[in-house]
Amino acid sequence: MAAHMKTRFLINKFKDSVCFIQRRNRVKTKWASTRAKFPATNLALQHFDATYKNYFGELWPSVRMGMLSEQKYGALMNNFASNADVISTLQSQGCRDFIRDGERDTHKISDESEQNDLPSAETARISSHIQCFVFPRGDITRFKPARPDSTGLLSYYLLDAASVLPVLALDIRPGQTVLDLCAGPGGKTLAILQTQAARFLWANDLSGSRTARLQRTLQSYVPKELRGEDKLRITSLDGRKWRNMEDHKFDRVLVDVPCTTDRHSLMEDENNIFKRSRTKERQTLPLLQIELLLAGLQATRPGGELLYSTCSLSQLQNECVVQQAVSLAQQEMDITVQVQDLSGFTRLFSDTFHFAPQPALGELVLPHLCANFGPIYLCKLLRVS
Numbered sequence: 001m002a003a004h005m006k007t008r009f010l011i012n013k014f015k016d017s018v019c020f021i022q023r024r025n026r027v028k029t030k031w032a033s034t035r036a037k038f039p040a041t042n043l044a045l046q047h048f049d050a051t052y053k054n055y056f057g058e059l060w061p062s063v064r065m066g067m068l069s070e071q072k073y074g075a076l077m078n079n080f081a082s083n084a085d086v087i088s089t090l091q092s093q094g095c096r097d098f099i100r101d102g103e104r105d106t107h108k109i110s111d112e113s114e115q116n117d118l119p120s121a122e123t124a125r126i127s128s129h130i131q132c133f134v135f136p137r138g139d140i141t142r143f144k145p146a147r148p149d150s151t152g153l154l155s156y157y158l159l160d161a162a163s164v165l166p167v168l169a170l171d172i173r174p175g176q177t178v179l180d181l182c183a184g185p186g187g188k189t190l191a192i193l194q195t196q197a198a199r200f201l202w203a204n205d206l207s208g209s210r211t212a213r214l215q216r217t218l219q220s221y222v223p224k225e226l227r228g229e230d231k232l233r234i235t236s237l238d239g240r241k242w243r244n245m246e247d248h249k250f251d252r253v254l255v256d257v258p259c260t261t262d263r264h265s266l267m268e269d270e271n272n273i274f275k276r277s278r279t280k281e282r283q284t285l286p287l288l289q290i291e292l293l294l295a296g297l298q299a300t301r302p303g304g305e306l307l308y309s310t311c312s313l314s315q316l317q318n319e320c321v322v323q324q325a326v327s328l329a330q331q332e333m334d335i336t337v338q339v340q341d342l343s344g345f346t347r348l349f350s351d352t353f354h355f356a357p358q359p360a361l362g363e364l365v366l367p368h369l370c371a372n373f374g375p376i377y378l379c380k381l382l383r384v385s
């Protein structure tokens with residue numbers, strides 16, 4: 001009880017500093033906000049210009065232009081469907097599996113690492129079962145919608161190719177148990193299943209409608225016999241409650257939190273978190289993210305690993321959340337966590353994605369006109385005890 005109150009106290013302290021930064025930014029934008037009504041997409045752009053310009057400096061104009069332009073997709077191949085013909089068609093159009101290319105580069109990178117004293121690419125083991133096809137850099141051809149095979153399963157799932165990276169970095173080994181804490185609508189859940197390594201996967205999302213969408217996606221991509229209760233459980237629970245579920249511990253945990261979904265916030269007024277009516281929800285996002293990350297850490301068995309991810313460029317939602325959660329976990333829950341170095345891993349994919357130069361913690365895919373994926377932030381944590 002006392003520990004819980006202390007956690008609340010520290011979370012409130014973090015909330016105060018978040019509010020201070022937000023108040024400072026509001027002062028700058030107050031004059032603008034009293035003018036004629038802005039659509040939420042404009043408010044998002046104003047907010048990003050005020051915060052990201054300082055952080056990214058001369059990189060910001062290029063990232064901004066990427067985010068305001070059409071996003072590039074990847075085709076996550078469905079290994080449960082018969083897709084040999086689909087793969088050869090995609091290859092004949094110039095597409096390549098960026099994961100297979102990365103694997104091919106492992107040896108080259110190991111040699112480079114030794115010569116230049118860089119982190120080893122050994123930590124960058126990747127699941128060769130996941131295949132994700134992309135058009136070459138600078139090629140903005142769109143994929144056709146996937147078609148069902150003779151058994152009715154769809155051959156691929158279209159998603160931001162960078163959102164496969166958190167699943168690859170999670171490095172699920174054969175026979176492991178996996179929790180996907182915020183799973184809807186299900187792109188990463190499907191990628192986890194494509195590894196064909198998890199003995200048991202628990203996919204959860206607070207939202208009933210998103211969980212229903214996840215169910216429908218899995219029905220369209222995964223054979224019924226692989227969706228049995230002993231292999232796959234889907235629930236609609238508040239992920240924060242995982243803190244009280246002591247008897248459920250996992251080898252791997254994915255915490256892909258709700259965030260400001262920066263690209264969506266710039267493009268769509270509908271369901272936009274920058275709407276004035278959602279200001280409070282947006283301002284308290286880092287607190288929700290910390291709570292979900294702490295719950296995820298409690299659900300990870302000692303020796304297990306957790307992957308925290310967002311689709312935002314915000315330092316407050318990325319590095320700051322990780323920093324706060326790691327120190328709260330130690331102080332309040334006696335959980336020791338080590339942040340893992342992913343630089344070897346990201347170097348494998350540097351031909352496909354633009355990574356931000358050295359964020360303080362974790363790795364960040366930056367949108368870029370020639371490779372317009374992301375933003376995706378990922379940070380891997382090892383629960384030591």
Ligand SMILES: C[S@@+](CC[C@H](N)C(=O)[O-])C[C@H]1O[C@@H](n2cnc3c(N)ncnc32)[C@H](O)[C@@H]1O
Pocket residue numbers: 163181182183184185186187188189204205206207210237238239240256257258259
């Ligand atoms: C970024 S989305 C997840 C995307 C998903 N992993 C994918 O790849 O398709 C974040 C999700 O968190 C869910 N969410 C929000 N609050 C939550 C909570 N307290 N517990 C669990 N899920 C929550 C939202 O409904 C949303 O679907």
